[in-house]
Structures are given as structure tokens and as C-alpha cells.
Amino acid sequence: MTDLILSLDTDDTIPLYRQIYAQIREMILSDALPAGTALPSSRDLAGKYHVARVTVTTAYEQLQAEGFVTAHVGAGTRVADALAALHEPEPFRPTFSKWGEGVAASGQAVVEAVVTKPEIDFGFGRSFPHIFPYDIWRRLLARYLSTDDTMLSRYGSVAGFHPLRAAVANYLRRLRGVNCTAEQVVIVSGIQQALDILARLLLEPGDEVLVETPGYPDALKLFQLHQAVLTALPVDEEGFPVEKIPENSQARFAFVTPSNQFPKGGTMPLERRLALLQWAQEHEALVLEDDYDGELRYSEHPLAALQGLDEDGRVVYLGTFSKVLFPALRLGYLVLPPVLLAPFLQAKQLVDRGAPTLTQAAVADFITEGHFERHLRRLRQAYGRRRQVLVQALQEHLGDKIQYSNAEAGLHVMVYLNDAIDEAAVVRKAAEAGVGVYPGESYHVHKAPRPSILLGFSGLNEKEIREGIQRLAVVLENIDFRQ
Amino acid sequence: MTDLILSLDTDDTIPLYRQIYAQIREMILSDALPAGTALPSSRDLAGKYHVARVTVTTAYEQLQAEGFVTAHVGAGTRVADALAALHEPEPFRPTFSKWGEGVAASGQAVVEAVVTKPEIDFGFGRSFPHIFPYDIWRRLLARYLSTDDTMLSRYGSVAGFHPLRAAVANYLRRLRGVNCTAEQVVIVSGIQQALDILARLLLEPGDEVLVETPGYPDALKLFQLHQAVLTALPVDEEGFPVEKIPENSQARFAFVTPSNQFPKGGTMPLERRLALLQWAQEHEALVLEDDYDGELRYSEHPLAALQGLDEDGRVVYLGTFSKVLFPALRLGYLVLPPVLLAPFLQAKQLVDRGAPTLTQAAVADFITEGHFERHLRRLRQAYGRRRQVLVQALQEHLGDKIQYSNAEAGLHVMVYLNDAIDEAAVVRKAAEAGVGVYPGESYHVHKAPRPSILLGFSGLNEKEIREGIQRLAVVLENIDFRQ
Numbered sequence: 001m002t003d004l005i006l007s008l009d010t011d012d013t014i015p016l017y018r019q020i021y022a023q024i025r026e027m028i029l030s031d032a033l034p035a036g037t038a039l040p041s042s043r044d045l046a047g048k049y050h051v052a053r054v055t056v057t058t059a060y061e062q063l064q065a066e067g068f069v070t071a072h073v074g075a076g077t078r079v080a081d082a083l084a085a086l087h088e089p090e091p092f093r094p095t096f097s098k099w100g101e102g103v104a105a106s107g108q109a110v111v112e113a114v115v116t117k118p119e120i121d122f123g124f125g126r127s128f129p130h131i132f133p134y135d136i137w138r139r140l141l142a143r144y145l146s147t148d149d150t151m152l153s154r155y156g157s158v159a160g161f162h163p164l165r166a167a168v169a170n171y172l173r174r175l176r177g178v179n180c181t182a183e184q185v186v187i188v189s190g191i192q193q194a195l196d197i198l199a200r201l202l203l204e205p206g207d208e209v210l211v212e213t214p215g216y217p218d219a220l221k222l223f224q225l226h227q228a229v230l231t232a233l234p235v236d237e238e239g240f241p242v243e244k245i246p247e248n249s250q251a252r253f254a255f256v257t258p259s260n261q262f263p264k265g266g267t268m269p270l271e272r273r274l275a276l277l278q279w280a281q282e283h284e285a286l287v288l289e290d291d292y293d294g295e296l297r298y299s300e301h302p303l304a305a306l307q308g309l310d311e312d313g314r315v316v317y318l319g320t321f322s323k324v325l326f327p328a329l330r331l332g333y334l335v336l337p338p339v340l341l342a343p344f345l346q347a348k349q350l351v352d353r354g355a356p357t358l359t360q361a362a363v364a365d366f367i368t369e370g371h372f373e374r375h376l377r378r379l380r381q382a383y384g385r386r387r388q389v390l391v392q393a394l395q396e397h398l399g400d401k402i403q404y405s406n407a408e409a410g411l412h413v414m415v416y417l418n419d420a421i422d423e424a425a426v427v428r429k430a431a432e433a434g435v436g437v438y439p440g441e442s443y444h445v446h447k448a449p450r451p452s453i454l455l456g457f458s459g460l461n462e463k464e465i466r467e468g469i470q471r472l473a474v475v476l477e478n479i480d481f482r483q
Numbered sequence: 484m485t486d487l488i489l490s491l492d493t494d495d496t497i498p499l500y501r502q503i504y505a506q507i508r509e510m511i512l513s514d515a516l517p518a519g520t521a522l523p524s525s526r527d528l529a530g531k532y533h534v535a536r537v538t539v540t541t542a543y544e545q546l547q548a549e550g551f552v553t554a555h556v557g558a559g560t561r562v563a564d565a566l567a568a569l570h571e572p573e574p575f576r577p578t579f580s581k582w583g584e585g586v587a588a589s590g591q592a593v594v595e596a597v598v599t600k601p602e603i604d605f606g607f608g609r610s611f612p613h614i615f616p617y618d619i620w621r622r623l624l625a626r627y628l629s630t631d632d633t634m635l636s637r638y639g640s641v642a643g644f645h646p647l648r649a650a651v652a653n654y655l656r657r658l659r660g661v662n663c664t665a666e667q668v669v670i671v672s673g674i675q676q677a678l679d680i681l682a683r684l685l686l687e688p689g690d691e692v693l694v695e696t697p698g699y700p701d702a703l704k705l706f707q708l709h710q711a712v713l714t715a716l717p718v719d720e721e722g723f724p725v726e727k728i729p730e731n732s733q734a735r736f737a738f739v740t741p742s743n744q745f746p747k748g749g750t751m752p753l754e755r756r757l758a759l760l761q762w763a764q765e766h767e768a769l770v771l772e773d774d775y776d777g778e779l780r781y782s783e784h785p786l787a788a789l790q791g792l793d794e795d796g797r798v799v800y801l802g803t804f805s806k807v808l809f810p811a812l813r814l815g816y817l818v819l820p821p822v823l824l825a826p827f828l829q830a831k832q833l834v835d836r837g838a839p840t841l842t843q844a845a846v847a848d849f850i851t852e853g854h855f856e857r858h859l860r861r862l863r864q865a866y867g868r869r870r871q872v873l874v875q876a877l878q879e880h881l882g883d884k885i886q887y888s889n890a891e892a893g894l895h896v897m898v899y900l901n902d903a904i905d906e907a908a909v910v911r912k913a914a915e916a917g918v919g920v921y922p923g924e925s926y927h928v929h930k931a932p933r934p935s936i937l938l939g940f941s942g943l944n945e946k947e948i949r950e951g952i953q954r955l956a957v958v959l960e961n962i963d964f965r966q
Contacts (some may be wrong), residue, residue: 014657025660029792066786080753093822094735100684103830138628145621156811174497177508189672189835196834201583222833252577270550270563286577303549309512328639328840338690339576347586350705351679352672352835356842357811460901 004040008049016051020059026070028079031269039069039077069189102225108231117434120468124263124412124456131382132326136371140362158349160187160333161360167367168319168333175373176294177304178317178337180335186344187355190332191292191318195219195255198288198316199226201340202252208281210254212240214443214452216262216290219255228252232445235261237405239268242275253286259294263414263443263454273306280314287315293323294374295376298384299408313337321363323411323458324334324372331355331363383411390455390469397473411458414440416450421479423451429475435468488525491532494922501536504544511551511562520562522552585708601919603951607746607895607939614865615809619854623845641832643670643816644843650850651802653815658856659777661800663818669827670838672800673815674775678702678738680830681771681799682709684823685735693737695723697897697926698934699773700744702738711735715928718744720888722751725758736769737762741789742777746897746926746937748888756789763797770798776806778859781867782891796820804846806894807855807862814838814846866894872936872945872950878924880956894941897923899933904962906934912958918951 006023008016027033040048042056060077063069071077096104159165160434167388172178172185186227188194203209205227211220213232223230231251233244239261240254254276258268268276289306297303307317319333336344348354366372390413394402403416418424423439440452457465489506491499523531525539543560546552552562564613579587622774642648648668655668671677686692688710694703696715706713714734718728722744723737737759741751751759767886772789780786790800803815807908819827830836849855873896877885886899900909915921923935940948 018657022660025787029794067756069556094685096684096826097687100826100830103684103833104826134628138625141624141628142621145617145624174501177505192833193835201579201586202577202861204580220834227831273550284577304508311512329838330639330836330839343579343587347583348942350586350675350701350708351811352676354813356813356839359839359841 002047006045006049008051017055017058017062020045020051020056021062024059024063025066025068028237030061034080035079037079038075038299039079041076051178076190091277095465098227099225102227105393105446118431119434120455120464120471121436121459122412122438122455122468123436123459124438124454127260131375131379133371133375136363137366140365141358143365144358154358156360158354159345160185160354161357161364163368164360164364165333167364169335171367171372172305172317172319176291176319178335179308179310180317184335184338186334186336186341186348187360188334188348189330189352189355191290191320192218192222193352194316194318194332194334195222195288197344197351198253198340199223199228201343201347202286203228203311207439208251209248210245210249210251210256211445212256212261213445214263214440215255215445216257216292216450217442219290220445221274223255227435230445234446234449235264235266238272239266240272240276242272242279245279249283251283251285253288255288255290256306257290257292259291259303260297260407260409261405262292262410263291263440265410265414267407267409268306269301270309273309276306276312277314277395281312285314289315289319291319292318292320293410294319295324296380296382296383296411297409298387307335310337313339316340324376325363325366329359329363331359383458384408386457386460386462386465387413390457390465393466393469397469398476401476411453412456414443414452414454416452417476419450421451421476423448425479426451426453426472426475429479430472433471433475435471435475437472487528489528489532491534500538500541500545503528503534503539504545507542507546508549508551511546516562517561518564521558522558522560522562524559581710582708585710586917592948597817601914602917603947603954604919604940605918605921605938605940605944605951607921607937614858614862616854616858620845623848623854624841626848627841627844639837639843640853641837642828642839643668643837644847646851647843647847650847652818653801655788655800655818655857656663659774659802660791661818662791662793663800663822665688667818667821667824669817669819669824669831670843671815671817671831672813672838673805673816674773674803675701675705676835677799677801677815677817678705678771680834681708681736681823682711684826684830685769686711691732692733693728693734695739695744696928697746697923697931698738698928699740699775700908700925702773703928706738717929717932718747718749720749721755722749723755723759725755725762728762732766734766734768736771737743738771738773739789740773740775741784742774743780743890743892744888745773745775745893746895746923748893748897750786750890750892751789751950756792759789760793760797760918764795768797772798773801775801775803777802778807779863779866779894780892781863781870790818793820799823807859808846808849812842812846814815814842814908828891866941867891869940869943869945869948870896872948873940876949876952880952881959884959895937896925896940897935897937899923899935900959902933904934904959906936908962909934909936909955909958912962913955916954916958918954918958920955 006020012019042053042060046053046056060069064071067080068307069077070080073168085179150480164187166182169180169182169185172180199222203226207228209223209228209230211230211232212235220230231249233241235241239258257272260267276287279470294305305317307315314337316337317335321329387408394415401418404413423441427437427439440454441448489503491502493499495502525536525543529536543552547554550563552560553563626878647670649665652663652665652668655663682705686709690711692711692713694705694713694715695718703713714729714732716724718724722741723739741756743750759770775787777788788800790798799822800818804812870891877898884901887896906924910920910922921937923937924931
């Protein structure tokens with residue numbers, strides 16, 4: 001009979017029987033206790049370590065239940081024979097699918113907590129925490145938390161919580177000019193999820209897709225991973241240049257940002273919108289309208305969505321709450337032409353069962369009780385003012401050295417720099433000066449015509465914006481001098 | 484100058500200027516106002532409908548901003564020419580990708596709110612609402628809601644909220660015998676999302692996958708949609724029959740439920756677990772371990788996970804909170820071998836940015852503060868008792884007519900019926916008697932060897948379970964007589 005050296009800790013939160021079990025198991029797996037070895041009797045082991053005998057028998061029973069040991073009357077407890085099959089560990093490297101290799105090759109960095117956060121961060125996609133009415137939000141969540149509502153205990157509908165779909169449809173009809181019923185609205189975890197499912201439903205390898213450049217990199221990468229051939233048209237001040245779509249284009253769809261071109265800025269005028277719909281009709285194609293920040297216009301009224309012009313169900317409208325509520329909410333929505341509705345839901349059901357019901361219910365009330373529109377008004381004021389401050393600072397400190405869109409919209413400004421400037425150097429030097437600015441190159445499909453940087457302002461207050469641009473100006477001046 | 488017939492409602496929540504804008508816009512789009520038509524002056528229209536002139540000018544400005552009308556000094560406001568491009572609507576039907584066609588052809592029904600809910604519903608995947616400690620859950624959520632935590636306003640980490648990953652890793656190490664660090668844990672919206680991303684990373688069309696039959700239909704469909712060739716091995720009382728894997732199998736991975744075979748019941752003994760790992764090593768394959776309800780064993784201690792036996796990183800462990808907390812939470816997790824971690828996160832980032840931070844933070848505290856283990860103990864007691872009641876009722880009323888697994892685990896019992904019985908008829912007749920039972924056929928890859936029905940008991944109390952089985956017995960008796 002083998003003696004066992006255990007190391008038991010009565011102060012540990014792990015019960016003693018689990019400690020005994022785990023240590024013997026490890027000895028068996030590491031071959032320290034070979035097959036056939038007799039374990040000490042439970043009485044002996046309990047006596048040796050001053051634990052109750054039942055503690056040892058419980059550990060042995062667990063080992064037996066899992067097949068590590070066998071117990072026979074008269075033969076005591078022995079290490080099972082099956083373990084002879086154990087082998088030397090061998091580091092394993094799977095082969096990946098083309099899609100998997102594409103993901104790795106796309107250089108897609110994993111977004112993790114920023115290790116060294118710049119003092120003044122012109123990052124994009126951050127919302128300004130103090131604008132959001134957390135008191136109201138808390139009250140709405142508490143409303144659902146205070147009922148033992150069985151709704152919380154069931155799987156939600158794959159299309160989303162119906163009252164939220166109705167609230168979104170109503171909002172989009174009234175304020176975005178979208179032509180839809182609640183049934184056409186599907187709640188998703190974000191625009192990215194919606195695009196992924198649409199791409200899977202629609203694209204075969206080699207299929208053509210029309211996109212804007214500069215554009216939204218994660219969408220472009222996603223289409224490329226589906227082995228789509230991207231036809232990227234350089235945008236101008238009025239967004240996607242429909243008239244430049246190649247005659248022989250066979251694109252399955254065009255992915256566009258008509259309200260406020262991302263990231264350059266600019267709005268598609270009616271002529272282009274109609275021309276795009278006509279192109280889609282003539283080419284049996286769809287239009288994917290990404291209205292990621294259509295609510296955030298600071299000068300005129302927000303422009304109605306392109307979807308509202310569509311009369312034969314060719315436009316898929318995509319929106320998100322990440323920009324106007326807060327990103328961690330993880331809620332977006334899309335409006336599907338009726339013909340795409342069932343396929344989309346069937347697909348979505350296979351890959352993701354839906355967003356948490358609780359937050360969906362709270363957002364639904366947030367909209368229907370008028371908080372959403374009040375919040376949007378406050379946002380427009382606060383972000384509009386920040387944009388003004390940013391633009392004033394840019395003019396004051398960098399006036400003749402830069403260009404940017406005049407579109408008074410969105411949460412960032414794309415700043416085009418003097419031709420001779422090294423974009424990466426600006427980003428690096430700015431970081432050294434405690435200012436986070438982001439290279440424009442990653443937004444361009446082809447080589448960018450001019451160097452550019454992206455300045456998000458939604459996470460900064462006015463003082464930080466001014467200070468950041470001052471520092472950026474110093475950086476640019478020094479870089480200019482060297483060249 | 485055209486006269487306009489508008490229908491304005493001062494009681495409507497839609498502002499008057501939006502009503503004017505929307506109605507004129509609709510007339511333009513429907514060609515009721517052709518290109519070049521002069522609109523009435525704002526003064527005339529305001530007078531006619533007794534509204535302020537600024538109401539009309541605001542509507543006209545919006546129409547002009549969107550390009551529907553043009554305004555020139557001396558020429559008044561006219562419908563823009565661009566609209567000549569408008570066309571007759573033409574119903575549109577896109578062509579779908581192979582994947583998209585596969586989704587439609589899979590007959591995947593969309594889960595919507597059940598229209599006619601049976602009085603006693605033996606549905607699977609429902610949790611019993613009154614067991615979950617909503618008071619504690621509320622308190623934990625409120626903790627995060629009462630701070631204006633900027634965490635809520637940022638995009639979360641794609642791998643999940645780190646404290647939750649650490650809490651899950653710690654729990655899995657201690658109570659499921661999983662060998663992992665917090666970094667290997669990735670939070671997902673559910674097992675389905677995890678499987679989808681893994682399948683995309685690993686499978687090319689035509690690749691072979693080993694699965695159990697009966698098995699989890701949504702996983703099997705998902706693999707099929709990736710054009711995988713399924714080798715489905717009929718399970719026995721001890722789960723997946725490793726020794727029956729065909730000699731020439733080239734499977735990329737085996738998808739198995741070792742703790743409690745779904746849906747038949749039964750646990751893979753150590754010999755088979757080791758043999759499966761050895762097979763994987765010899766065939767450069769992975770093992771996907773679906774531990775969907777590994778916590779829910781009612782007789783012995785829960786068995787340790789297969790993953791804990793893996794020494795060279797071939798096992799992906801999948802778990803979910805849907806069964807043990809509540810489904811509407813939409814949180815699952817997987818433990819990845821280090822070599823798969825970066826590719827998985829890169830892929831996940833492209834298709835879904837992550838779960839809401841708030842619920843992740845609350846679940847993390849729920850685990851680390853000991854509520855989770857207390858809740859599991861209560862669940863085991865409550866569900867174990869329900870399972871007993873169900874099994875007793877089955878024996879009492881249907882004893883010799885049925886067979887089922889003795890595995891005292893899980894949230895359902897798969898009941899095999901007499902050969903001659905028509906499964907669909909049982910389901911239909913039971914529904915007529917107010918009892919929801921579910922056909923076993925949909926869980927089988929090949930034709931099922933015997934008719935069977937699935938009885939979930941997690942949404943019912945003991946009285947309902949007894950009553951339901953009594954009614955089911957009457958149904959079966961009458962069906963027997965007819966044959």
C-alpha cells in the first residue's frame with residue numbers, strides 16, 4: 001500500500017474532501033500513482049491527516065465516480081487500469097479555415113483595456129458619461145427588477161423584445177423618415193453583428209461589394225473575410241459618388257453612410273440617393289444604409305434616411321444605441337425589407353439568441369416615455385458645442401495646415417494634413433505629448449490621397465479639447481520644421 | 484401654383500411642421516407633385532391652415548435640405564428636378580448565398596412568443612423563476628447603477644469583463660475540475676455564439692465533424708450550414724461511443740456532452756474520456772466539450788470536466804449561465820486552449836463586440852461573493868426533487884410502456900416510447916389535453932431507433948408535473964388502443 005503525501009489547508013475555502021480528491025487525481029494523471037496502485041484505506045489516511053473519515057471516503061467516492069479508482073470488497077481502493085492510455089502531452093496547433101486564416105492575417109488587433117491611456121484622448125466611439133441621465137436609467141431598470149417578472153427567466157425573442165421593436169419603429173418613422181413597421185425592426189448587439197449576418201446571407205466568395213473609402217474599417221474587413229471583392233469609391237464632399245460606379249459592376253450591395261459619411265463627413269444629396277436606388281434596381285442589388293450617427297446633426301434638422309425613399313424593399317437600414325446612449329449597452333437595430341426578414345431571423349437564431357431582455361425593456365421605456373428625445377436634444381447641444389470648440393481650436397492653431405469637412409455632425413472630425421507630413425509620426429509624437437490621435441490610414445481601402453488623423457471629441461470636455469489641439473499644433477510645427 | 488390638400492392634426496405628438504413636411508414629401512415621392520411644380524408660398528399655406536408661417540417655412544427648409552424642393556429668389560419653392568429619376572416600385576427578391584439558402588432550407592423555425600401556451604408545458608430550457616434570488620441580483624445591479632461609472636460608457640473588452648472571467652475561471656477550477664487561467668476564459672452571448680465562431684475558424688466545406696445522436700439540434704444545424712459532413716454516432720448509456728469512431732475518420736473535431744449526454748442522459752466514463760483525448764491526439768483533432776448543465780447533478784457530486792484531463796490543449800470547454808441563472812441573461816463562456824485564444828478573439832471582435840458590462844459585473848460579484856454556489860445548491864435541491872417527482876409519476880402511470888436514462892441530472896428527461904407509437908400523434912394529443920411535450924425526432928441525426936418525447940421539468944412545480952404525467956398517460960393509453 002502506497003503512502004500518500006498530501007498538503008491540506010483547513011483555512012482554504014475549498015473543502016478538505018475536494019483538496020484530497022484533487023491532489024490524488026493530479027498524482028494519478030501525472031503517473032505518480034500508476035495504474036493498479038492501492039490507495040491507503042480511508043481510516044489510515046483520515047488518521048494520518050487528522051480529518052474525519054467521511055472526508056476521505058467522500059474524496060474516494062468522487063474519484064471512483066469519475067473512474068480514477070476502483071473499489072472492490074477485499075481489494076481496497078486501487079488506481080484504475082484505464083489510465084494506461086495516458087500519453088505524453090504534445091503541444092497542439094490546429095489548422096484553421098480560410099476564414100480563420102483571414103481573420104489572423106487581417107491584422108485585426110484585439111481591443112483590450114488600453115494599457116497606457118493618453119492624458120487627452122481623441123479616441124472615437126466614446127460617449128461622454130455625464131450627459132447620460134443615469135438617474136432615469138436606473139429608475140427604469142429598477143422598475144423591471146422590482147417585479148419577479150417571468151420575462152426575465154425565459155429566452156427572449158430572437159428578433160428582440162417586441163415593445164422595443166415598436167418603440168424603435170415609431171422613433172425611426174417620426175424622426176428619421178424611415179418607412180417601417182415594428183415587425184421589420186430586429187434588435188441586434190450592434191451594427192457589426194447585423195453586417196456579419198447580412199454578409200453571410202448574401203455573399204459568396206468572389207462576390208463584389210461597393211464600399212466607400214475612407215470607410216468603416218471593421219465593416220470592410222468583415223466583407224473581405226467573406227472573400228468579397230471590394231470596389232471602393234473615393235468619397236467627395238457629398239459622400240458616395242454614385243455616378244462613378246463602374247458600368248460593369250456586379251456588386252451584390254453597396255454599403256454607404258448617407259447621413260454623415262464615415263469618417264470623412266458629408267451628406268449624400270437627394271440626387272445621389274435616388275441615383276443609388278436606381279442603380280440598385282437596375283442591378284438587382286441591395287443598399288446597406290449605415291445610419292450610425294444620423295441623429296447627431298448640429299446645424300440643420302437631421303436629414304431623413306435614404307431608406308424612406310426606397311419603394312421596392314432594397315434598403316437595409318442599420319442603427320445603433322452605442323453612440324447616443326452608451327456603448328456598453330450593446331444594442332443596435334436594423335430595419336429589414338420584408339423579403340429579408342425571415343432569412344435574417346433564421347440565421348440570427350443559429351448564431352445568437354438575442355440581447356438581454358432587461359436592458360431591452362428599459363430602453364423601450366426610455367424611448368416611449370420621451371427620455372430618448374430629450375436626451376438627444378441635450379446630446380446635440382453638448383456635442384455640437386464640443387465640435388465648435390474643436391473646430392475653433394483647429395482654425396486658431398492649425399488654420400492653413402489642415403482641411404476637414406464642414407459637416408456639422410457626428411462625434412469626430414477627420415483632419416487632412418499637409419502632403420509632406422508622416423501620419424504615423426504625428427500619432428507617435430502626439431502620444432508622447434499626452435494626446436491620443438488616430439491615424440487616418442486605417443480607414444482607407446486604397447492608399448490615402450493625403451495623410452490624415454481622426455479626432456473624436458465625445459469623450460472630452462471643452463477645456464481638454466482646446467488643450468489637446470494646442471499640444472497637437474506644437475507637435476505638427478516641430479514635425480514640419482524637420483522636413 | 485398648385486394648391487395643396489393637407490391633413491393636419493394639432494393633437495398629434497408629431498409637430499405640425501413635420502406633418503406638413505411628411506405629407507408634401509409623400510406627394511412628391513408618389514408623383515402627385517411632379518418635378519418643377521411650384522409650391523404655395525409659405526404665407527398662403529400658413530393662412531389656409533391657420534398655422535404660424537414659421538411652421539411652414541421650417542417644413543419647406545427641411546424639404547429643401549433634403550433636396551426635395553429648390554428655392555430661388557423670385558421663383559418661389561419648386562419640386563426639384565432630380566426626382567425625375569423616380570421609378571415604379573418593383574418587388575425585389577435577392578439571391579442568397581449557399582449559407583443563406585442553407586439556413587432557409589434547414590427549416591429553422593424562428594422562435595417567437597408562443598401563441599398558445601399549453602397549460603402544463605414540459606418545455607426545455609426554462610428556468611423556474613421563483614428559485615432565483617432576485618433580491619440579491621437587484622442589489623448587485625443597483626451597486627453598479629448607483630455609481631456614474633465610466634465603465635458603463637465605454638465599449639467593453641471583446642473577451643469579456645475581466646473580473647467575470649477571473650470569477651468564472653476560479654469557479655471552473657474549483658468545482659468543475661477545469662484547468663485554466665482567467666485569460667483562457669471568454670465571455671460570449673451563449674454556447675451557440677461560441678460554436679458558430681469556432682466552426683467558422685475551423686471548418687472548410689466538406690470537413691468532417693463527429694457528433695452525438697441524439698444531440699443538440701441547433702449545434703448540428705450550425706455545423707451543417709458550414710457544409711460540414713456530420714459523422715453522427717448513436718450514444719449509449721455512457722454517452723459518446725469513442726470506440727465506434729470510424730478508423731478512417733478525418734474529423735476536425737468531436738462535439739460531445741460528457742457530463743450529461745444531451746438529450747438522452749448518461750455520463751462518459753473515464754475510459755472513454757481518455758480514449759477520446761487519445762483519438763484527438765492521433766488525429767490532430769479538437770474536442771468541443773459542451774458542459775451545458777454540468778452543475779446540475781442530483782445524486783453524486785458533479786463530475787469533473789473532460790477538459791481537466793487534457794494536457795496538450797485539444798479541448799474547448801463550453802458553459803452557460805442560461806440554465807443555472809436565467810436564460811434572458813444571455814451569458815455563456817468558453818475556455819480556450821491558448822493556441823486558439825487570439826484567433827477566437829480576433830474573430831469575435833469582427834462579429835460581436837461583447838456582452839453588456841453591467842450584467843457581467845453583477846454576475847462576477849454574484850459568483851465571487853458566494854451567491855452562485857449557494858444558488859447552485861438550492862437549484863440542485865429544487866430540480867432534483869422535481870426530477871424525482873417526474874420519474875415517480877412516470878413509473879406510476881407509464882411504468883412498463885417507456886424507458887429513460889437513470890442519470891440523475893439535468894433539466895429534462897428523454898422518454899423512449901413503445902415502438903409502435905406515433906410520436907407526432909402523442910405530441911398533438913397531449914397538446915389537446917393541455918400538456919406540452921416535445922418530439923424526440925428533431926434531436927436525432929438519423930432516423931431515431933424508437934419514438935421518444937422530451938420532458939423538461941424546470942418550468943413546472945411538483946403538482947403540475949404530476950398532473951401533466953397523469954394526462955400524458957391517458958393520452959398514451961388511448962393512442963395504444965387505436966393501434
